[in-house]
Amino acid sequence: MLAFTVRRISQALFVMLIISLVGFSIKNQIGDPVRDLVGERVTPAEREVLRDKLGLNDPFLKQYVRFAQNALKGDLGLSFFHKKPALAVIAGKAPATLELVFGAALIIILVSLPTGVFAAIYPQNRFSRFIMAFSTLGVSVPVFLTAIVLIYVFSVELHWLPSYGRGQTVAIGGWDSGLLTIDGLKHLILPSVSLASIMLPLFIRLIRSEMMEVLETEYIKFAWAKGLYRKRIWFVHAFKNTLLPVITVFGVQIGIMFAFTILTETVFQWQGMGFMFLEAVERSDISLLVAYLMVVGAVFVLVNTAVDLIYGLVNPTIRIAKRS
Numbered sequence: 001m002l003a004f005t006v007r008r009i010s011q012a013l014f015v016m017l018i019i020s021l022v023g024f025s026i027k028n029q030i031g032d033p034v035r036d037l038v039g040e041r042v043t044p045a046e047r048e049v050l051r052d053k054l055g056l057n058d059p060f061l062k063q064y065v066r067f068a069q070n071a072l073k074g075d076l077g078l079s080f081f082h083k084k085p086a087l088a089v090i091a092g093k094a095p096a097t098l099e100l101v102f103g104a105a106l107i108i109i110l111v112s113l114p115t116g117v118f119a120a121i122y123p124q125n126r127f128s129r130f131i132m133a134f135s136t137l138g139v140s141v142p143v144f145l146t147a148i149v150l151i152y153v154f155s156v157e158l159h160w161l162p163s164y165g166r167g168q169t170v171a172i173g174g175w176d177s178g179l180l181t182i183d184g185l186k187h188l189i190l191p192s193v194s195l196a197s198i199m200l201p202l203f204i205r206l207i208r209s210e211m212m213e214v215l216e217t218e219y220i221k222f223a224w225a226k227g228l229y230r231k232r233i234w235f236v237h238a239f240k241n242t243l244l245p246v247i248t249v250f251g252v253q254i255g256i257m258f259a260f261t262i263l264t265e266t267v268f269q270w271q272g273m274g275f276m277f278l279e280a281v282e283r284s285d286i287s288l289l290v291a292y293l294m295v296v297g298a299v300f301v302l303v304n305t306a307v308d309l310i311y312g313l314v315n316p317t318i319r320i321a322k323r324s
Contacts, residue, residue, distance in 0.1 A: 012305045019297035023290045024067045076294055077287035086291035095175050096166055097272035101257050103192030108200050116207025138201035147194040147267040162187050164269040191268045198260055199253050210242045251307025255300040
């Protein structure tokens, strides 16, 4: 297991190296930091002096090494609009996005597991057919349309839930959390359901198909022949092996949800990283855009590495296959 862990961490570091190279290339090719820092009255000669002072006339490789060294220290550049480190701006917006992704992931787990298993055990049941029809429809509906419908039904017509913002938050060690207040939880419900609607149909269908495939395997037929209780066969023998591919897909989709928060946060005016990204695009804040790319890339890498390690613990044959 140690060799497997070291190998996965090495691969993760290599991927982060590639992401940093792509991020720096974008920063180096798009926009001019000197133009953003000084006014139009500054002469070309003064701009050239400033470029030399900032090291912008250095060779590409030298600039990238300097960028990588600063990134390792937590310095991803200065946001031109906010006039403070880009990483600090992202850190201020991260709690909102993390709570939104957490709420969506919780909904996906609590809904997809029981419905997917039920649809696999009783495929001809009317409720199972309704679940499959709903999942097919859910895959086809874009997230922004789901968000608009939710706002219209539960905010405009029924007046049950708020339609925008995070609501009341509580500061805990620099973390502004809305999970500890009733108002914050009310504001979280609609955005979380909207974000979960992207992945929920996928996981319902995935769990159903994997469960049905496992139920047709020889060892399950042998368990039936031994006379084991059906609940033990379903939820101990079959369900455990159903979760193996689901864990892998879930880890990948959690990373993808960070990207999909852009639309959800825009519709609900949720002040998170996705909303910040769109503002940075409008303001041409290149340093903040590159820092966002680095952070989201790091989230992808960390989540997928953690999933691979968990998968290796759950299924030892993966480690054996890697070693061979």
